[in-house]
Amino acid sequence: MDFNDSPEEAAYRTEVKAWLDANAPKTAVADDGEGGGSMAASKAWQAKKAAARYAQITWPKEWGGAGGTPIQQVIFSQEEARYPVPGNPFQIGLGMCVPTVATFADQATKDRFVGPALRGEEIWCQLFSEPSGGSDVAAARTKAVPAPDGSGDWLISGQKVWTTGAQFSDFGIVVCRTDPEAPKHKGLTMFWVDMHDPGIEVKPIHQMSGGSGFNEVFFTDVRVKDSQRVGALNDGWKVSLVTLMNERLAVGGASGAGWREFMEAARAVPGLDGAPALKDQALREKLADWYVQAEGLKHTRNRTMTALSKGQTPGPESSIGKIVSALQMQDLGNTAIEMLDQFGIINDPELAPLQAGFHSSVMFAPGLRIAGGTDEILKNIIAERVLGLPGDIRVDKDVAFKDMPTGR
């Protein structure tokens, strides 16, 4: 038991370090305000990585990958994180959309899309969630109907929601209702769409936290060719499972203020008796709890990496990260602002500790507890896929979609 690289991993790390040292940016680029961080810099960095086959290390060589192992990807990411590299708006496309399209598409489509996506020339988004179905993705109402001109084309109409990066995406994959007579899982079909189509309107969502990282996407008679269908007609649920399997790997845990930041803040804030709040026994116990959770997650990741390192599939323990970290983010942030007493209501970065970082945690954590699988859905997944407990009784399983009870 140790934390060392194997000889092969060490050699790979040396190679990656040398390449990064010669090629990675040495200074950070400022946000250009267009919603993609610093898009020009991101695209340039992605192109450079793609040329050296570091963009998608685990992809096969014919797709422009390196045919490498997951642990090599982890090593590259660890080393890359040491440099002030620009944001990565390509991950949803490369991690979820493009592999889905490539799994089901013909060679010409693959040739058309894989390369430009890999090089960062084209960005993809995933259009699954709808106002009527977040956790219940299969309840999608956005419909695709055959074009009345008999061309074999499809017309897509409806609304998607919580679409990350739609405002700067070139293409997207969209799940549509194609057979409302069939039960909900059996009447869906997936298509890829051109996000520049005039029938598509992207509107930013104003989040409760104040920011706008996601979008609503409106489809009005968007015409797509039948060749844009991904997978068989009415087989869209199975196709989307391929995408969703990759999502839980892509939605990371919470970042931001952790036990260290809390401890530093508690040193500086007066407690109940005038001594620093860090001397308050109740706060010390909470600090210990957060430290133990954070360490538990860190070493759970180390166990996952060990499995990858040995060429094994990581065990189910890797599924616990977001459940634990999102809730901790909320609790820790709230305890920190309660520690400030009346002053805690102030979230002016000039006045509040950590430039109001604890306040940001409080306001962002509710979203993190929902995104990419709510706490409740993730617990269902652990219960069903890890522990092998039965799935929920689905009252809508054999009901035609059009007859399904709906609320608002």
Added chain:
Amino acid sequence: MNFDFSDDQKFLKGEARKFLDANCPTARVRGVLDDEGKAYDAALWKAVAEQGWLGAAIPEEYGGLGLGHLELCAIAEELGRVVAPIPFASTVYFVAEAVMLAGNEEQKSWLLPKIAAGEVICCMATSEGPGPATEASLKTTVKDGKISGVKLPVTDGDIANIALVLAKENGKPGLYSVDLDGEGVTREVLQTLDPTRDAAKLTFKDAPAIRVGDAGAGLEIVEQVFDRAAILLAFEQCGGADRCLEMAKAYALERYAFGRVIASYQAIKHKLADIYVKNELARSNAYYGAWALNTDAPEMPLAASAARIAASEAFWFAAKENIQTHGGIGFTWEMDCHLYYRRSRQLGLVAGAPRVWKERLVSHLERRNAA
């Protein structure tokens, strides 16, 4: 990255499980629980000694197997899984570790081979009453090689041959070895939450005592020994917590209510998922502790604290929610749920309560971040 047990260590663990499944079914645990006169399962103790487990981490020159602490962690997890009713923790995690850490050559050569061979049972006597033992609170004293005072509770104090006792000499705490079968010692069995692990009140009146480790270093030694023991106990707790989850799952899958198995209700599914999450966090912390213990890393106090806190809380949570999942039947003497519930309290307190470890942890973090 190689943050896992080796194939050999996993093989040893698998063999330990087979051995304990055959030799320590819960009927054996109940043999101790239901018999007030029985403090431990002597036959199991003998069988475990024959397996060489008592000396797993004791060097070969002192009669042990000289394997290492990772192997001992693997064994500990299996012992915890079956709530083994034997004085393993007292003898091995506390006393053998203390002697290896602080004993002189003579003490090591004298005691370690006896422990490895299963010839002696040992115990650790630090507590004198409610609350953690501190330099100020300590009343047991040593003068001219004789110890006097009262220790309680002392796990396995009623059956042990040797005790390591925390006591003051010339006003400074030290650690002393006392022959419990010798003169000046009286023992009184205490009634405890977990009767499968007995405890006693030990009264010393001018009993001969030999110092282990430096004079005045008693509290430092005890702290280091407790760090080591906490990591090993964490593996027992992980084993027990995982067994609780298995029991809860098995019962939930066979029990029907309102026309379907209760495992199909989200209230139960989410409860078991919560147990799983806590158990995995505890396991990951315990692994880090195992690494620190095996390499004698400077991170040991932090690693031990995190392992202790996570495992104590995970076992408690799993044990209580296992009963809850069982419903009424889980509250009966006949079901095994309470064996784990009881043991979770015993293991969660024997090396100090989580509250104490949380304070230690934060104190370490404060010192580390101030430096």
